[in-house]
Amino acid sequence: MQPAQLRLVLLALGAFTVGTDAYLVAGLLPQIAEDLSVPVATAGQLVSFFAIAYAVAAPLMSFATRRFNARTVLVAALCGVALTDLALVVASTYPMLAVGRLVTACFAAAFTPTAASVAASLVPPDRQGRALAYVPGGMTLATALGVPLGSLIANVAGWRGAFVFVSVLSGIVALGLWRTFGHVQPQQRPDRGERLVVLRKPAIWSMVGMTVLWFTGGFMAYTYISQIAAEIANVHGGWLTAVLLTFGVAAIVGVRLGGVGADLWGPRRTLVASVGGKGVAFLALAVTGWLAPGPLNAVVILFVVVAFWSVSAWATNAPQQRMFITRAPEDRVTALSLASSANYAGITLGASLGGLVISSYGAGPVLTIAAGIEFFVAAALITGGIAARRRAVREVAARQAELAGPRELV
Structure with a gap:
């Protein structure tokens, strides 16, 4: 090795x-x-x-x-x-x-x-x-x-x-x-002054906000996965253990795919696909009973969708960290500490909000709300990418105009 x-x-x-x-x-x-x-x-x-x-x-x-x-x-x-x-x-x-x-x-x-x-x-x-x-x-x-x-x-x-x-x-x-x-x-x-520069970057804080949101959506559902499985597919006991094992195995695949995707397709595109994939998974779970009537069909769909959910969820980690590093290359540790902080803030908020919704309305609404949060973040990432490309084009054009200098009148 x-x-x-x-x-x-x-x-x-x-x-x-x-x-x-x-x-x-x-x-x-x-x-x-x-x-x-x-x-x-x-x-x-x-x-x-x-x-x-x-x-x-x-x-x-x-x-x-x-x-x-x-x-x-x-x-x-x-x-x-x-x-x-x-x-x-x-x-x-x-x-x-x-x-x-x-x-x-x-x-x-x-x-x-x-x-x-x-x-x-x-x-x-x-x-x-x-x-x-x-x-x-x-x-x-x-x-x-x-x-x-x-x-x-x-x-x-x-x-x-x-x-x-x-x-x-x-x-x-x-x-x-x-x-x-x-x-x-x-x-x-870096010294203290250089670290404070990272904290003054709007791009860092926009990523922090989006990270909190997509972890909130994810853990609104994951924290209560046992109750969700019971409500939509009547899964308990040993079958629930199998669902959790499926989630864990698929997570390993998702982490690897997220790392490869960040290198080959770019971190933003990989994040959009991952976050959007979670939203699709949550919507599919919310309408499982309508799409696949019958207990056996519901169980089969549960396993398939949970695997897709886990792959999508864990594929966000590497591109997320890559985007934080890209926005603060002068101080990666501080940038990544903010990413970790945002992760756990989202986990805490998601667990609390999910508990309130699921205790009042059940599994379907909590999954629908979680899907809405994920789709919102995916749209924000796409919008942010378009705006970043436009800024880059304007900056290149401005530099080219500056290098060209004033033209002489003939």
Whole structure:
């Protein structure tokens, strides 16, 4: 394996570890609730705490770590995750566990944007999309593999054993990163003034807004996928596990396609196709009963559409990061930290809004609203692309006119 390839794999393993830690709690809620004597709904707030803390911490950690090289940030973040998870093993009250999850989110927020920036720096520009796919690829594996594995460990050793597993894995990957990146030249980190330039770019904030929106639409549906599957196809138990597994496997395909698409077709076109694909999937699910009457037909369509939904959803990650980097090449870490912050803000908003809609109206309306959000974002991306091309044409024409100079009158 080539050195650059090995480093990309280790970055993906780090993202897998951080992602497993982020999503693990969702599968441990009944055990945590029983052990700490709190309602399951209260235990479920741990997921929201993590997402909110991550959204707030991502840009702050980018500023706080500006004096350190990338290897130090990556290794320190994973060591922080390892030590915090070990501390959670002895947590005896719900507030202690909540505080621990907030701290873990801060370390995760330091790792992911830096890992994506380093991945982009390891390859030529024409392969950045594929390199950027490694980090979300690790997060995808966390949902498809890490979370079920953590739940399996929890069934044997309790929920505390699952945190020990993540802690040990974090330490192993941190050691690998430290040794493998030992001879890599530290990245040039911009000073505070240069970082503030990124925050003043309208193009960055337009991407932040669109990212929040498409994650809101996506997680309005994904957060309640079990209830959606039950309402539209009467899927429960083992069949629901199969639906989730389908989503996870398709996500791996989507991450790869998004990276290739960003390199071959451009990040904007790939994003438009991915976001629009999610909208089509949500509409198809909303009208499944009308399109395919009968329980068997509904189940078949559910599996097909969930696979298409997952591919489309996860194909957004690499082109999204590529667009943020393109808009702030002088400070990739800050730009990518804003992208991560927008991701988790959308997750939190989507879960909350989806809960309100689905509790009041059911699965159909939440899917229809989510589809509308995705189509709006796709249209905004197309409009933004047209406007950008027109600006570029005007700038080229102005430069050519300036070079030509005034014509002499004959």
